Structure formats: C-alpha cells, structure tokens
Amino acid sequence: xxxxxxxxxxxxxxxxxxxxxxxxxxxxxxxxxxxxxxxxxxxxxxxxxxxxxxxxxxxxxxxxxxxxxxxxxxxxxxxxxxxxxxxxxxxxxxxxxxxxxxxxxxxxxxxxxxxxxxxxxxxxxxxxxxxxxxxxxxxxxxxxxxxxxxxxxxxxxxxxxxxxxxxxxxxxxxxxxxxxxxxxxxxxxxxxxxxxxxxxxxxxxxxxxxxxxxxxxx
Amino acid sequence: xxxxxxxxxxxxxxxxxxxxxxxxxxxxxxxxxxxxxxxxxxxxxxxxxxxxxxxxxxxxxxxxxxxxxxxxxxxxxxxxxxxxxxxxxxxxxxxxxxxxxxxxxxxxxxxxxxxxxxxxxxxxxxxxxxxxxxxxxxxxxxxxxxxxxxxxxxxxxxxxxxxxxxxxxxxxxxxxxxxxxxxxxxxxxxxxxxxxxxxxxxxxxxxxxxxxxxxxxxxxxxxxxxxxxxxxxxxxxxxxxxxxxxxxxxx
Numbered sequence: 530x531x532x533x534x535x536x537x538x539x540x541x542x543x544x545x546x547x548x549x550x551x552x553x554x555x556x557x558x559x560x561x562x563x564x565x566x567x568x569x570x571x572x573x574x575x576x577x578x579x580x581x582x583x584x585x586x587x588x589x590x591x592x593x594x595x596x597x598x599x600x601x602x603x604x605x606x607x608x609x610x611x612x613x614x615x616x617x618x619x620x621x622x623x624x625x626x627x628x629x630x631x632x633x634x635x636x637x638x639x640x641x642x643x644x645x646x647x648x649x650x651x652x653x654x655x656x657x658x659x660x661x662x663x664x665x666x667x668x669x670x671x672x673x674x675x676x677x678x679x680x681x682x683x684x685x686x687x688x689x690x691x692x693x694x695x696x697x698x699x700x701x702x703x704x705x706x707x708x709x710x711x712x713x714x715x716x717x718x719x720x721x722x723x724x725x726x727x728x729x730x731x732x733x734x735x736x737x738x739x740x741x742x743x744x745x746x747x
Numbered sequence: 748x749x750x751x752x753x754x755x756x757x758x759x760x761x762x763x764x765x766x767x768x769x770x771x772x773x774x775x776x777x778x779x780x781x782x783x784x785x786x787x788x789x790x791x792x793x794x795x796x797x798x799x800x801x802x803x804x805x806x807x808x809x810x811x812x813x814x815x816x817x818x819x820x821x822x823x824x825x826x827x828x829x830x831x832x833x834x835x836x837x838x839x840x841x842x843x844x845x846x847x848x849x850x851x852x853x854x855x856x857x858x859x860x861x862x863x864x865x866x867x868x869x870x871x872x873x874x875x876x877x878x879x880x881x882x883x884x885x886x887x888x889x890x891x892x893x894x895x896x897x898x899x900x901x902x903x904x905x906x907x908x909x910x911x912x913x914x915x916x917x918x919x920x921x922x923x924x925x926x927x928x929x930x931x932x933x934x935x936x937x938x939x940x941x942x943x944x945x946x947x948x949x950x951x952x953x954x955x956x957x958x959x960x961x962x963x964x965x966x967x968x969x970x971x972x973x974x975x976x977x978x979x980x981x982x983x984x985x986x987x988x989x990x991x992x993x994x995x996x997x998x
C-alpha cells in the first residue's frame with residue numbers, strides 16, 4: 530500500500546502539474562472574483578469563505594479526470610486489479626494520493642488567498658479547519674466519479690456532471706463552517722456534519738468505487 | 748406463478764401489452780376528469796384566487812418526480828442482486844419521465860410562486876432539493892448514454908443510482924440546514940385533512956378530491972409510459988441482437 534502511495538506521489542511530482550496546476554487554478558479563480566464582483570472590501574470579506582471553498586472544489590474537480598485515466602491507458606490499472614491488494618484499498622490509496630497532491634496544497638494555500646479577499650480575522654482558522662476536514666471527502670467522492678468514467682473517451686464533462694451534485698452536501702457544510710467562523714458565530718453543528726460526511730464517505734465510498742472499477746475493467 | 752416470471756422479456760411484453768390499453772384509457776380518463784374538475788368546478792381559494800388551481804399539476808408532478816427516482820432505485824437494486832435485464836431497462840426507461848416530472852414541478856412551482864411569493868425563484872430548501880434532483884437525473888441519463896456496452900452501462904448506472912440516492916437525501920438535509928424557506932410543509936395528508944376537523948393549514952376537501960384523481964392519473968400515466976418505454980428498449984435491444992446475428996451469418 531505504501532509502495533503504491535509513494536508511486537502515485539512520485540508520478541504526480543515528476544510528471545509535473547500535480548501540485549502546481551491545481552494551485553495555480555485556485556489562485557486564478559480567487560483573483561478573478563474581485564474583477565467580476567468589484568473590489569469593495571465590505572463585499573469581498575462577506576463572500577470570501579464561499580469563494581475560497583468553491584475555488585478549492587473546482588480545483589479538486591479539474592484534477593480528477595487524470596486520477597485513474599493515466600493508469601487505465603498504460604494498463605497498470607489492470608495490474609493493480611489483479612494484484613493481491615484488494616481493489617478497495619487501491620482506490621483508497623489513489624484517493625489519498627490525490628488528496629496529498631491536490632487537497633492538502635489547497636488547504637495550505639487557502640489562508641494566503643484569504644488575504645487577497647480580505648477575509649476577516651477569525652475566519653482563517655475555521656477556513657483551514659473546514660477545508661482540512663472537507664477536502665478528503667472531495668477526493669474520495671471524486672475517485673468514485675473518476676472510476677465511473679474511466680473507460681470513456683469524453684469522460685471529462687460527464688465526470689463534472691456526475692460529481693458536482695455529489696459535492697453539494699460537503700460544499701454546503703464546509704462553506705457554512707467557514708462563513709460562520711468568519712462572522713464569529715458558533716461552528717459546532719456544521720463542523721460535526723462536515724466531519725460526519727467526510728468520515729462516512731471515506732468509510733463507504735471506496736467499496737462503490739471498487740465495484741464500479743471492476744465493472745469497467747471487465 | 749411468481750412475480751419474477753416477468754423478468755422474462757417475452758412474458759413481460761405479452762403481459763404489459765394486454766394491460767396497455769387499459770392503462771392508457773384509465774390514466775387519460777382520470778387526468779381529464781381531475782384537471783377539468785379541478786380547473787372549472789372548484790371555487791377559487793379565498794386568499795390565493797384562481798392560482799391555487801396550479802396545484803393539480805404541481806403536486807402530482809412533484810410527487811412523481813421523487814417516487815420515480817425511488818422506483819429507479821428499486822429497479823437498480825433488483826438488477827444488481829438478481830441481474831434481470833428488464834429491471835435495468837425499466838430503470839433506464841423511467842429516468843426521462845422522471846426528469847420531465849421534475850421540470851413540470853419546477854416550472855409550475857415558479858409560475859405559482861410568482862404571484863404568491865412575488866418571486867419566480869427562491870433558494871428555498873424544497874426548491875433547491877428539486878433542482879438537485881434534476882441534476883441527479885441528468886447525470887444518470889448522461890451516464891447511460893455515454894457507455895456502449897449495455898451490461899456495463901446497467902451496472903454503472905445502478906451503482907450511481909444507489910450512491911446518488913444517499914447523496915440526494917444528504918443534500919436534502921444539507922439545504923434544509925442551509926436556508927429556511929418559503930415553501931409550506933406537506934399539507935395534503937396532514938391529520939384531519941380528510942375529515943375536515945383540522946383547522947390549521949391544510950388543503951380543504953373541495954380541492955382534495957380532484958387532486959387525488961389527478962395524482963391517480965399521473966401514477967397510471969407513469970406506469971403506462973414505463974411499460975411502453977421498457978417495451979421499446981427491449982425491442983431495440985432485440986433488433987441489435989438480430990442485426991449482429993445477421994452480420995455474423997453474412998460474414
């Protein structure tokens with residue numbers, strides 16, 4: 530398992546774009562927001578948590594179609610499926626590798642981008658906490674979507690159509706934590722819901738992803 | 748004689764074909780009766796005026812939109828567990844009907860909301876959930892269209908339907924949490940609504956009877972359409988098989 534994780538991480542690092550592109554996209558989206566809604570800081574600090582969450586979500590989404598497609602194309606996915614490691618573990622590791630290369634950098638970059646959007650003081654902590662709890666769910670859900678569309682030639686758009694509705698609960702609770710945190714309200718309820726969604730997704734979705742992958746590799 | 752005999756496409760087709768005329772006629776009669784009764788022979792609501800009559804389209808369509816997804820979920824489970832092709836095809840056949848019902852519910856809701864709430868659209872939990880349901884239907888149908896191999900497509904869409912159902916329920920609670928809304932709660936089957944002893948918000952008997960007729964009409968119409976479309980899917984697959992056999996024989 531660790532070998533597989535290291536392999537995926539190395540591939541992401543050396544093939545380029547793993548860490549960089551998602552982050553760059555996140556930066557661009559955040560920079561474009563003031564251009565589209567105007568630079569008034571009163572407006573920006575109100576929408577900052579939501580914008581940062583949406584940007585992170587989209588950056589996560591964009592990197593999904595490469596998650597399994599490369600391994601599918603060169604056949605290593607078939608090898609992984611016949612390996613002694615259960616396919617459920619394989620997809621979990623894949624999701625973990627995706628989170629480390631995409632989710633974690635987004636979490637770390639979010640406070641910096643928060644400065645650009647004039648995020649109020651207490652918001653930073655809760656933004657980071659909510660992203661830290663929420664992005665694993667995004668990766669696991671995304672892995673399910675990637676497994677669904679792995680064999681398709683034009684899977685990219687379909688992947689977005691399938692995955693985005695599944696992202697809704699995570700987005701709602703995550704953004705709610707960040708928003709309440711920024712406005713200084715109690716965050717406990719949405720925070721617990723967000724943690725629950727993440728935990729349940731991580732526990733259950735790999736089984737669905739593996740089942741789907743088996744069908745696609747048949 | 749068990750229910751599973753209808754998993755045989757031939758048996759399914761023979762039986763549904765016998766039922767079809769009855770289903771078409773009864774759903775047509777019920778719909779016409781319900782709508783005419785509702786539109787012309789019920790009084791205007793004392794506060795909502797004649798706009799209340801949109802209820803005869805809005806409520807049945809919304810009811811069906813949710814129940815069709817539920818039926819697809821059951822059909823998908825049957826496919827996953829027992830691998831009956833008719834079941835998978837029925838789920839596929841139901842999806843476009845469900846999406847149309849969702850659109851009817853959303854559009855009539857907007858038309859109703861405009862004079863009543865003064866807005867076409869509001870990010871109310873119920874409205875938002877229906878929009879989400881619409882997106883789930885779209886994704887489900889797009890996945891069916893995208894995959895060539897029918898068995899693979901049936902497997903993948905079934906699993907998507909299962910996972911999607913869980914997330915649809917989650918979204919429902921999430922949006923409830925996120926925004927409290929304008930839409931009233933379920934007010935048709937509230938206790939006392941039928942006997943008229945309830946004095947609170949409820950749909951009164953004058954509106955209730957034609958509404959039930961409309962709902963029955965929608966249900967029968969859905970059953971008729973699903974049988975019809977499933978039959979079409981079965982025949983389309985049969986044609987494909989025959990064409991493939993012909994090609995093999997010609998070669």
